[in-house]
Amino acid sequence: MIARHAFYRAVPLALSASAPGLIILAALAAWGLLAVVPALIAGAAILVATGLIVGRSVTALTRVRDAVDTLTADDTAAAWTPRHIPRRPAGPAGELWLAIVRLTRAWSDRIRTSEARLAAAEAVIAAVPNPLILLDERRRVVHVNAQAASLLGAVEGPRDLAAILRNPLVLAAADAVLRGEAARVVDFTLTVPVERQLQARFARIDRQSHDDAIAVLTLHDITQLKRAEQMRADFIANASHELRTPLTTLTGFIETLRGPAREDSEARERFLAIMHEQAARMIRLVEDLLSLSRIELNEHVMPQGRVALGPLLGHLADTLELRAGERGMRIQLDLTPDLPDVLGDRDELAQVFQNLVDNGIKYGRAGSEITVAAATGARPSYGGDAPESAFVSIAVRDRGEGIAREHLPRLTERFYRVDTARSREMGGTGLGLAIVKHILNRHRGYLEIESTPGIGSVFTVFLRPHPAATPAPCSGGMP
Ligand SMILES: Nc1ncnc2c1ncn2[C@@H]1O[C@H](COP(=O)(O)OP(=O)(O)O)[C@@H](O)[C@H]1O
Ligand SMILES: [Mg+2]
Known part of the structure; x- marks a missing residue:
């Protein structure tokens, strides 16, 4: 041929x-x-x-x-x-x-x-943990990674960015970068399916890529960051307010004692008693703040001590009996025999139960009973698939006014109170349950709150038994 x-x-x-x-x-x-x-x-x-x-x-x-x-x-x-x-x-x-x-x-x-480089570049884009979108010079989306597709939905063929992100700030930033600006960052809110705060970062790509992309848009979920910022600002505002109130009262009385009531010994005694109470309130507040920051600082380190709950709760009941007695109340302990020791820090756990029983005394009905029941064999509802033997539960129950359902999720926030005036009047700082929550976080434990308005509340603490105190699981049990 x-x-x-x-x-x-x-x-x-x-x-x-x-x-x-x-x-x-x-x-x-x-x-x-x-x-x-x-x-x-x-x-x-x-x-x-x-x-x-x-x-x-x-x-x-x-x-x-x-x-x-x-x-x-x-x-x-x-x-x-x-x-x-x-x-x-x-x-x-x-x-x-x-x-x-x-x-x-x-x-x-x-x-x-070139093929290997292209595959590597595509693998990098796919592995970026944040949503990433590539845009061409006409603002069309030419590539989205899996994270962007799951956040904004899949994009079929090149489509204008406005089809998937309608926010005017984001679109203006995209236009600016496509016109030649090197980079732009904008914060915006995405409302569906759940409200989220996002940060969009646009940057130009110097070289034209194979799919004509000339700009890259990455999205960062900053919801938690914004929330933390807000919480910090609220916390400082609340703490300052809480400290200023007794301080104002104190300065007012000092003025009165130096002026009009200088010679009035009866008024002086009365005023000094109030001043003493206000100073004590400030001390309580500062102590609670310090203890909160100390616990938070060590929150990632789980305490490894061995704590016997019987003596701890018994001692606590003895200490608070007098205060309960002032309201005609009784503290009843109900501990199962063979209660295993728990893993934790004795002082911090004492602080947990002190706060819960103290709340029971404050918010329970005068003359009623507060029960503290400790047992094994219960599991927190969000304790994952941990076996029931993985926890010891201690339930503090009061008979009193109870708490309306809408307040329950927020009770452990700092300074959150159902009735602020009432809490202050009872000497509360509004930090007790926040301290409880942080101590339990540190102990990898849980707090569950159940309450029926008009009947009373149960605050149940779940703690981990100390490994040396856990009986070995018996083999050959019932199927
Ligand atoms: N046992 C309870 N019964 C009813 N309300 C409670 C009980 N425990 C706590 N609360 C509510 O939760 C709020 C926060 O509690 P806490 O953080 O201990 O603050 P404080 O006791 O200083 O007010 C209280 O102000 C109160 O409104
Ligand atoms: Mg309290």
């Missing part, structure tokens, strides 16, 4: 290559300078020799061309293998072939490297 093809191409080439020689021979014969027969023999020799040389070259070049055609038809890099490279032809065609083979190898290497 190649031979016939080459023959047809070689004939005109051989003829034109030998034409000058043949013309000279013909002229020499015509002028009588060369006999006709030798001229014909020489002419035939020239034709045969040229035909052979041209024929071989054309055959070799045709082979080279066919091989290059095969390489071009298979445009995948993987197809560029020695399989496509025929035996090296002789002569200049052979050198040409070698050059083409070198070029082919260099190209396939380059293509392989």
Whole structure:
């Protein structure tokens, strides 16, 4: 096939290559300078020799061309293998072939490297934990990673950014960056499916990518950050307010004692008693604040002590009995026998139960009973799939006014009170349950609050038994 093809191409080439020689021979014969027969023999020799040389070259070049055609038809890099490279032809065609083979190898290497780089870049985009969107110069979304698709929905084909993010601030920032600004950052709120605060960061890509992207948009969920910022600001405002109230009262009485009531010994006694109470309130507040910050500082370190709950609760009941008695109340302990010791810090756990029983005394009905019941075999409702034996529960129950349902989720926030005036009047700081929550976080424990308005409340603490105190699970039990 190649031979016939080459023959047809070689004939005109051989003829034109030998034409000058043949013309000279013909002229020499015509002028009588060369006999006709030798001229014909020489002419035939020239034709045969040229035909052979041209024929071989054309055959070799045709082979080279066919091989290059095969390489071009298979445009995948993987197809560029020695399989496509025929035996090296002789002569200049052979050198040409070698050059083409070198070029082919260099190209396939380059293509392989580019493909690997592209795959790596795509893997990086997919692995970015934040939603990431690539935009072309017409503000169309040309690529979204999986995180962006799950946040904003999948995008079919290049679509305007406004189709998935309608926020005017975000779109204006996108336009500015596409016009040539290096970067822009905007905070905005996404309302569906749940309200979230997001930060959009736009940056230009210096090189145009394969999908024509020239800008990248990354989204950062800053809801928690904003919430923390708000909480910090609220906390400072609340703490300052709580401290200023008794301070104002104190300064007021100091003024009165230095002025109008200077000589009034009866008023002085009364005022000093109030001042003492206000100072005590400030001390309580500062102590609660300090203890809260100390607990928070160590919140990531779980205490490893071994605490026997019986003596701890017994001591607590004795300490608070007097205060309970003032309201005609009783503290009733109900501990199961064989209560395992728990893992924790004795002083902090004492603070937990002191706060809960203290609340019971404050908010329980006068003359009623507060029960503190400790047992094993119960599990907090959000304790995951931990076995029931993984917890010891201590329930502090009061009979009193109870708490309306809407307040329950917020009770452990700092300074959150159902009735602020009432809490202050009872000497509360509004920090007790926040301290309880943080201590329990540190102990990897839980607090559950149940309450029925008009009947009373149960605050249940779940703690982890000390490993040495946990009885080994018995084998061969009931199925
Ligand atoms: N046992 C309870 N019965 C009714 N309300 C309670 C009880 N315990 C706490 N609360 C409510 O939760 C609020 C926060 O409690 P806490 O943080 O201990 O602050 P404080 O006792 O200083 O007011 C209280 O102000 C009160 O409104
Ligand atoms: Mg309290």
